[in-house]
Structures are given as structure tokens and as C-alpha cells.
Amino acid sequence: MLRILAISEDLKTLPINLVEELDCPGISWYWLDFCDPDERETIVLEEYFHFHHLSIEDAVFSLNRPKMDYYDQYIFLIINALNQETLDPEEISLFIGKHYIVSYHKKPLPEMEEAWNKVVKNQKGWENGPAFAAHQIMDKVVDRFFPAVSQIEDYLTDLEDRSEKQFIRKLIDEVFLVRRKLLKLRRLVNSMRDLLYRIINSERLESLQNHKMYFSDIYDHLLKLSDMIESSRDMTADMRDSYLSINTNRMNTHMVVLTVITTIFIPLTFIVGIYGMNFKYMPELEWKYGYFMILSIMLVLGIGMYLWFKRKGWFDSF
Numbered sequence: 001m002l003r004i005l006a007i008s009e010d011l012k013t014l015p016i017n018l019v020e021e022l023d024c025p026g027i028s029w030y031w032l033d034f035c036d037p038d039e040r041e042t043i044v045l046e047e048y049f050h051f052h053h054l055s056i057e058d059a060v061f062s063l064n065r066p067k068m069d070y071y072d073q074y075i076f077l078i079i080n081a082l083n084q085e086t087l088d089p090e091e092i093s094l095f096i097g098k099h100y101i102v103s104y105h106k107k108p109l110p111e112m113e114e115a116w117n118k119v120v121k122n123q124k125g126w127e128n129g130p131a132f133a134a135h136q137i138m139d140k141v142v143d144r145f146f147p148a149v150s151q152i153e154d155y156l157t158d159l160e161d162r163s164e165k166q167f168i169r170k171l172i173d174e175v176f177l178v179r180r181k182l183l184k185l186r187r188l189v190n191s192m193r194d195l196l197y198r199i200i201n202s203e204r205l206e207s208l209q210n211h212k213m214y215f216s217d218i219y220d221h222l223l224k225l226s227d228m229i230e231s232s233r234d235m236t237a238d239m240r241d242s243y244l245s246i247n248t249n250r251m252n253t254h255m256v257v258l259t260v261i262t263t264i265f266i267p268l269t270f271i272v273g274i275y276g277m278n279f280k281y282m283p284e285l286e287w288k289y290g291y292f293m294i295l296s297i298m299l300v301l302g303i304g305m306y307l308w309f310k311r312k313g314w315f316d317s318f
Contacts, residue, residue, distance in 0.1 A: 004022070006022065055071065068198055077134075079192065082141075088184070101130035115137040119132065142221050156232060159174055182233050196215060260314060267305075
């Protein structure tokens, strides 16, 4: 799908629906948006705009990190929107010239819809030209990072409240799942932050010079997002270390119990082993009270060892 927003020199919208009509006089600037374009529409990038083939390849083929390339008549940007369900990046390519902005994305994105509606309705921003549209696109893209980060923060708070009611192993699995999500978000946010830093500090972006203050605001939002993500990662690290310490302490307690039981039964097993031998001439075997005497010795020995371990403090951690 291809849609066009054309602004006249007297800051009014023009009823233009075809790319060929963009050559008509009286147009101040225009925004051409490619949403899920087919091959015929994609050819417009080369045949009508004559964009460099490298920038067209980057726009058509995905898996690119946010970047900015300078060309003679335009600048080329790739920004990453956030898929709220998978936390994977959704690429948006921007070709920004002096009198136009061309956006290219392979699927409908709510960020682009919000930006398009904001640009259409905000007539005061039309005088800023393509920079106004570029700012709105990046602003809406960055704004949609906040719900995902805030949702993870709320989930961590709830996870911490549930730590006493769930098994440690399950809690640790959930913590590592959250850390994987935070790693995805950190990569996206940091790459977008580096791109915005280049934009606001570049001296070659003549079309965006008067709009740098607005891009600086987006950069501040990305810094805040980065701090929120790092704070959540620190929280997950603390929770992980705490859970592992609790798990280790519980394991040590179980080992103490097993060790005590084993230690008490070692001498008892020794005694039983001796009198379980099938020797004919064992003096105690013919004694009338031998059986009861051995049981008494074993009972006294077991109780005595239990009291000795208790005195040594082996049971204090139970």
C-alpha cells in the first residue's frame, strides 16, 4: 500500500494520490509512505526517486541495525520499532530529502499510524517540512518502548512478592526468562540511542538542523529507557543471586540431615555386621540376655550420638 501526504507552499494539503503527480508545482514538501509494498511499488524507489541501490537494498532486506547513511540528495535512516508481543525489532526505513520524506516498512505498524495521524492533524508543524514527519515517526517508535519496559518492571515486582510461595527452581526460570527479554530490549534501545546521538551531533543534516531540539528530547527518552532497563537487569541479578543462595542453603541443610542420619547408623551397622556373621563360636550368641544387651547398646549409642551432634550445633540451621 502506498499513501501520500502533500503539503502546498501555503501550508494546505493537496489531493495527490499518484507518484507522478508529485512533480506538479506548488508543493512545499510531501510524505510518501510504503506499507507492505509489492514489487511494483518498490520499483518507485529506483525509477522515480533514483535512490542509491545500496540504500534500497537495506530498505528491502531486513535484519539491519539502526543506521544513518549520507547521500548527495538525501539521508537514509533505518530505525527499529518494537513488536510488543515478541520484543523483536520491526524495521522502518526513512529517505529524507530537502522537500520530501519517504518511509518504507513491510507490515502495518501502529507507530506509523499514530505518526501519520499526528502529522495530518498538526498543521502548525507543516512549516518544519520533512523534519517534522521524521520527528513524529521516531517519537512514536520510542514511546512504544515504555509500556514493554514498564510491564517487565511490574512483573518483577509481582515475582518478588511471590518468591515465598513458589519453588526456587521455577522462580529462577522466570528470572532468566525476564533477563532474556531485557537483553532484547537493551539491544534495541541502545542501538536507537546511538542513532539519535549521531543525528543530534551531525553537522551534515541540513534538513534537520532546526529540529535538533526535538530529536534531543527523543534521545533523553532513550536514556531514560536505558536506565530503566539496567535497573531491571540489576534487580533480576539480585533476585537470581538471592534465589541461588536460598537454594544452596536449603541443599546444605538437607545434606546435614543426611550426614547426621548416616553418621548415627554407621556404628549401628558395624555392630549388626559383626553379629550377623555365621561363626559358630561367638560367646555372646549363647548368652541368654545377649540380644537385649546389643539392642540396648545400639539404642544408647544412637541417642548419645544424637545428643552430641545437637550439642555441637548441627541442628541449629533446621
